[in-house]
Amino acid sequence: METRNVVFIALFAAIVAALAVFPPITLPLVGVPITAQSLGVMLAGGVLGAVRGGLAVVLFLVLVAIGLPLLAGGRGGFGVFLGPSGGFLVGWIVAAYAIGYMTERLWHRLNYLVAAGICFAGGVVLLYAIGVPWSAFVAEIPIGTALAGSLPFIPGDIIKCLIAAGVMVIVKRSYPIITPKSPAMPQTGM
Amino acid sequence: MLTDLYVFGDSPLHRTRPVVKITALVVFCSTLFIVEGWASVLVAGALVVTGFAVAGLKPRHAFVSVRPALWILAAIFAVQAYLTDVVFAGFVVARFVVLILAAALVTLTTRTSEFVDGILSALTYAPAWVPKEQIALAISLCLRFIPLVRAVLEDVRQAQSARGLDRNLTALLVPLVVRTLKTADEVSQAVYSRSFD
Structure with missing residues (x-):
């Protein structure tokens, strides 16, 4: 992997970390805080593309795991992965990769609506498809109940999709990073 | 300044x-899920409490670690008590608390720098296809640039606030992302010019 790509990965992980300073809004009864950080995850895929975006989120989560309080509300350490909502954190990696993959495929047709649809598919549908069964398993509750408990977050997530889509389209015009025609970058183990 | 969650001690x-x-920690957590029941949770809980005592950590540290999950644990307790019974609901919630505290025990007694050193020294044993230098570069760059990106975010926030746009997330995120991408290009030029690769 080129050094330039390594630097993009490192700096985008830093963006996701910096977005924690937006104060989280925690809904009572559900617990998963609504934060600007998942916006950062959507942007990692939508701005850097699949491999770099996914690796940026992996790097961010590694730094969280080794004890830096980088999640919104100053949370960090291994415990956040073992809590009931740990699946959503791991799902961020897949969400960023999927959003990046779809953005690369649809790069020439990317407009606000397409970008919003991509963010919804990757950052909401796919993310919940990982996070909800995970919390159902660890909390030993039926999947339907876990899904019902997550529903209050969907409006906030849709708003984040709309914001992320706007940013993706503007960054595509002003400082494009994704090169859709280049061959797929080699996977690197991390 | 980046601070970790480490609590000073010499245990x-x-x-x-x-x-x-x-x-x-991995063995501990897997065991708790494989061997279900109050007995294993009580034994594990006793182990964690002993660990906290040995490490010289205070109940305050334990509470701070569990606090972010309190609401969701209360909700799970209510759902489980309704679907099954109070004993099972207590078991599920107690298991979460033990898991989170066990993880907190590791986090609170280990400096981030020790973990980073551990990762980097483990990389020297990694097979050749693993891009060791690049992983090391990514970790150290990210640690170095988190405070910088925070400062950029604060700059942008003040600039947009002067325009009355501080409640507009797009107006905050676009300059943040573009400035960071430009910085990334400059940093990679600097890395090239020092013949890193």
């Missing part, structure tokens, strides 16, 4: 190598 737990602690 056997503080001195254990990070890789040992992580392995122990």
Whole structure:
């Protein structure tokens, strides 16, 4: 992997970390805080593309795991992965990769609506498809109940999709990073 | 400034190598899910309490670690008590608390720098296809640039606030992302010019 790509990965992980300073809004009864950080995850895929975006989120989560309080509300350490909502954190990696993959495929047709649809598919549908069964398993509750408990977050997530889509389209015009025609970058183990 | 969650101390737990602690944590958590029941949770809970005592950590540290999950644990307790019974609901919630505290024990007794050193020294044993230097570069760049990106975000926030746009997330995120991408290009030029690769 080129050094330039390594630097993009490192700096985008830093963006996701910096977005924690937006104060989280925690809904009572559900617990998963609504934060600007998942916006950062959507942007990692939508701005850097699949491999770099996914690796940026992996790097961010590694730094969280080794004890830096980088999640919104100053949370960090291994415990956040073992809590009931740990699946959503791991799902961020897949969400960023999927959003990046779809953005690369649809790069020439990317407009606000397409970008919003991509963010919804990757950052909401796919993310919940990982996070909800995970919390159902660890909390030993039926999947339907876990899904019902997550529903209050969907409006906030849709708003984040709309914001992320706007940013993706503007960054595509002003400082494009994704090169859709280049061959797929080699996977690197991390 | 980046601060980690480490609590200063000089106990056997503080001195254990990070890789040992992580392995122990993985074994501990898996066992709790394989061997279900109050008995295993009580034994594990006793182990965690002993660990906290040995490491010289206070109940305050334990409470701070569990606090972010309190609401969701209360909700799970209510759902489980309704679907099954109070005993099982208590078991599920107690298991979460033990898991989170066990993880907190590792996090609170290990400096981030020890973990980073552990990762970097583990990389020297990694097979050749692993891009070791690049992983090391990514970790150290990210640690270095988090405070910088925070400062950029604060700059942008003040600039947009002067325009009355500080409640507009797009107006905050676009300059943040573009400035960071430009910085990334400059940094990679600097890395090239020093013949890093």
